[in-house]
Amino acid sequence: MSSIGFVGLGIMGKPMALNLIRGGHKLFLYSRSGVPQELTAAGGSACDSAKAVAQQADIVIIMVPDTPDVEKVLFAANGIAEGLSKGKLVIDMSSISPLATKDYARCVNELGCDYLDAPVSGGEVGAKNAALTIMVGGPQGAFDRAKPIFELMGKNITLVGGNGDGQTCKVANQIIVALNIEAAAEALLFAAKAGADPAKVRQALMGGFAASRVLEVHGERMIKRTFDPGFRIELHQKDLALALSGARSLGVSLPNTATAQELFNACVAHGGAKWDHSAMVRALEQLANHEVGKSVD
Amino acid sequence: MSSIGFVGLGIMGKPMALNLIRGGHKLFLYSRSGVPQELTAAGGSACDSAKAVAQQADIVIIMVPDTPDVEKVLFAANGIAEGLSKGKLVIDMSSISPLATKDYARCVNELGCDYLDAPVSGGEVGAKNAALTIMVGGPQGAFDRAKPIFELMGKNITLVGGNGDGQTCKVANQIIVALNIEAAAEALLFAAKAGADPAKVRQALMGGFAASRVLEVHGERMIKRTFDPGFRIELHQKDLALALSGARSLGVSLPNTATAQELFNACVAHGGAKWDHSAMVRALEQLANHEVGKSVD
Numbered sequence: 001m002s003s004i005g006f007v008g009l010g011i012m013g014k015p016m017a018l019n020l021i022r023g024g025h026k027l028f029l030y031s032r033s034g035v036p037q038e039l040t041a042a043g044g045s046a047c048d049s050a051k052a053v054a055q056q057a058d059i060v061i062i063m064v065p066d067t068p069d070v071e072k073v074l075f076a077a078n079g080i081a082e083g084l085s086k087g088k089l090v091i092d093m094s095s096i097s098p099l100a101t102k103d104y105a106r107c108v109n110e111l112g113c114d115y116l117d118a119p120v121s122g123g124e125v126g127a128k129n130a131a132l133t134i135m136v137g138g139p140q141g142a143f144d145r146a147k148p149i150f151e152l153m154g155k156n157i158t159l160v161g162g163n164g165d166g167q168t169c170k171v172a173n174q175i176i177v178a179l180n181i182e183a184a185a186e187a188l189l190f191a192a193k194a195g196a197d198p199a200k201v202r203q204a205l206m207g208g209f210a211a212s213r214v215l216e217v218h219g220e221r222m223i224k225r226t227f228d229p230g231f232r233i234e235l236h237q238k239d240l241a242l243a244l245s246g247a248r249s250l251g252v253s254l255p256n257t258a259t260a261q262e263l264f265n266a267c268v269a270h271g272g273a274k275w276d277h278s279a280m281v282r283a284l285e286q287l288a289n290h291e292v293g294k295s296v297d
Numbered sequence: 298m299s300s301i302g303f304v305g306l307g308i309m310g311k312p313m314a315l316n317l318i319r320g321g322h323k324l325f326l327y328s329r330s331g332v333p334q335e336l337t338a339a340g341g342s343a344c345d346s347a348k349a350v351a352q353q354a355d356i357v358i359i360m361v362p363d364t365p366d367v368e369k370v371l372f373a374a375n376g377i378a379e380g381l382s383k384g385k386l387v388i389d390m391s392s393i394s395p396l397a398t399k400d401y402a403r404c405v406n407e408l409g410c411d412y413l414d415a416p417v418s419g420g421e422v423g424a425k426n427a428a429l430t431i432m433v434g435g436p437q438g439a440f441d442r443a444k445p446i447f448e449l450m451g452k453n454i455t456l457v458g459g460n461g462d463g464q465t466c467k468v469a470n471q472i473i474v475a476l477n478i479e480a481a482a483e484a485l486l487f488a489a490k491a492g493a494d495p496a497k498v499r500q501a502l503m504g505g506f507a508a509s510r511v512l513e514v515h516g517e518r519m520i521k522r523t524f525d526p527g528f529r530i531e532l533h534q535k536d537l538a539l540a541l542s543g544a545r546s547l548g549v550s551l552p553n554t555a556t557a558q559e560l561f562n563a564c565v566a567h568g569g570a571k572w573d574h575s576a577m578v579r580a581l582e583q584l585a586n587h588e589v590g591k592s593v594d
Contacts, residue, residue, distance in 0.1 A: 098491055121505045121506060122505065133501070133504050133505040135501045137493075155504075156501070156504030156505065158497065158500060158501035158504075159497075160493055160494070160497045160498060160501055161492075161493050161494055161497060162492075164491070164492070164493075165491075165492070165493040165494075165497075165498075168487070168488050168491040168492070168493040168498070169488065169493060169497075169498045169501050169502070171487065171488075171491075172484035172485065172487055172488045172493075172498050172502060172507075173484070173501075173502050173505060173506070173507045175480065175483050175484040175487060176480045176481065176483075176484045176502065176507035176509075176512065177506050177507050179476060179477075179479065179480030179483065179484075179553070180476075180477055180480055180507070180509060182476065182553050183472065183473045183476030183477055183480065183553065184473065186472050186476065186551045186552075186553060186554055187469035187470070187472040187473045187476075188469065189549060190465070190468065190469055190472060190540065190543065190544060190547070190549055190551065191465050191466065191468075191469045193547045193548070193549050194395055194396075194461070194462075194465040194468075194543065194547055195458075195459075195461070195462070195465070196434075196457060196458050196461075196462040196465040196466060196469075197457070197458050197462070200455065200456075200457045200458060200462075200466075201457060201462075201465070201466045201469050203455060204430070204432050204453070204455035204457055204466050204470075205466070205469060205470050205473065207430050207452075207453030207455075208418045208419065208430040208453065208470060208510070209418060209470070209474050209510050209511060209514070210469075210470045210473035210474050210477070210510070210511075211509065211510045212473075212477060212508065212509030212510065212511070212512075213505070213506050213507070213508045213509065214506060214507075214509070215473065215509075217506070243487065246487065246491065247487060250487070250490045250491060250585075251490070251585060251586065251587075252486055252487055252490050252581075252584075252585040252587070253581060253584040253585060254483045254487065255483075255556045255560075256476070256479050256480065256483060256553045256556055256557075257483055259552045259553055259556065260553075263552075284549075284550060287549075287550040288547075288548060288549040288550060289548065290548075290549070
């Protein structure tokens with residue numbers, strides 16, 4: 001069993017670390033807001049800095065909110081880089097900028113260590129049930145080394161390409177999920193305002209080319225008006241911001257991603273930062289002065 | 298077995314009528330461009346007008362390209378309405394305006410006949426294999442009467458609601474398919490221009506919330522560059538035009554449907570009216586000066 005470090009023990013990191021402890025690994029833990037007692041009770045060792053984690057573990061996993069947070073835990077004073085020595089492996093499972101990731105990987109490689117970007121989807125439920133989808137970028141050898149660890153946290157585990165490609169894949173995932181939500185919202189709202197029953201429309205569409213996981217899960221939420229997260233709009237906004245700033249840097253036009261972000265912005269203006277992302281439909285409902293699920297007579 | 302009339306024997310109507318003849322029904326046939334010999338050889342009777350079809354059949358099916366075509370075969374001189382008598386059933390399987398459909402149904406009802414709108418998805422292949430998805434609007438009794446006939450042509454057969462709701466459901470279907478294509482195009486193009494392999498990205502995404510029939514089928518077409526139809530852009534443009542004009546009448550804002558239509562328009566400007574609708578990606582590729590499937594170094 002490897003000795004594993006885990007930096008960032010929030011809503012996602014805590015259950016992921018717990019699954020690694022249960023899988024028989026020795027864990028060294030650090031989190032800005034302190035190490036949860038549940039993890040030390042299960043056998044994990046609390047450390048007083050990210051540097052200390054990296055000194056004691058062979059493999060260091062990062063799970064923090066955003067690009068600047070990853071930069072900080074890696075390269076600030078008492079950060080991971082100060083504790084690394086040759087042959088160790090850094091795995092960033094946060095969802096952050098693909099472009100910044102390539103820089104971070106290069107800096108870590110210069111210390112004689114491998115780097116994997118390995119963002120996940122599946123949310124808190126997927127983290128607890130060890131059912132995350134894990135999209136990995138980095139060298140094959142490092143992926144092979146990390147795979148048994150990934151298998152304690154997730155199910156669909158793919159080496160997409162080199163460093164940065166895991167994060168690129170995650171951004172692509174968030175683009176599609178947002179735009180499929182927007183598509184379901186336009187279609188169900190059109191149907192509702194035309195006087196049809198959106199629940200029956202959704203049912204009929206699930207059998208054909210319109211079928212998607214989003215129409216199944218988020219479409220049902222729009223009809224049943226269950227907008228408790230799930231996945232919060234403010235988090236999806238962060239991901240679409242990565243898509244849109246990446247698109248600007250790369251020279252790609254993402255017109256519908258831009259519109260979806262504006263609709264999320266409108267939800268936030270109505271107090272919806274913590275609504276489930278399927279509540280994007282509410283922004284279109286405002287414009288149409290009509291709700292999915294209320295039929296016209 | 299019922300005697301069935303069939304008006305409109307093009308790419309879709311011909312194989313649908315053939316499946317009804319093979320199912321043991323007596324068919325009376327009319328098409329503006331003449332009745333295909335294959336159908337008379339199989340036992341169908343050619344008529345010299347839509348009126349003659351309606352005089353001889355109990356149930357009259359319409360399968361023509363667009364709203365004005367349905368209006369013409371129903372209500373022009375020598376049209377179906379002139380041949381109807383009390384107790385007959387008219388089934389429009391064309392994809393046309395939900396709002397116009399409600400008017401047509403009312404006019405047919407005034408002649409003592411039932412009306413069903415029953416548009417399909419699944420294309421020529423679905424028509425040949427009797428595997429169409431059929432979305433039906435109209436009275437339950439008429440639906441029950443038509444169901445054995447629908448089952449000779451399709452598989453997923455849903456009574457969505459009253460007259461017009463079948464067409465509304467079809468429009469909703471075409472909105473989602475177009476926007477899921479656009480979503481896959483934005484995501485795969487972003488990934489390709491960021492230097493990742495779009496085929497691997499698509500594979501990784503199929504396991505999670507981004508999964509859809511469109512990512513599976515049309516996403517693969519974008520990567521393999523197979524843009525032979527399939528479903529032609531000019532037909533999907535017609536469907537989105539129904540969505541956008543319906544949205545204007547109803548007071549619904551469909552921002553991403555509008556953008557998708559503009560991207561189809563851009564494809565047509567480059568000679569793409571008959572490309573498969575997955576070729577919508579080409580409009581975004583033009584903007585990005587990059588193709589999905591070509592990686593950046």
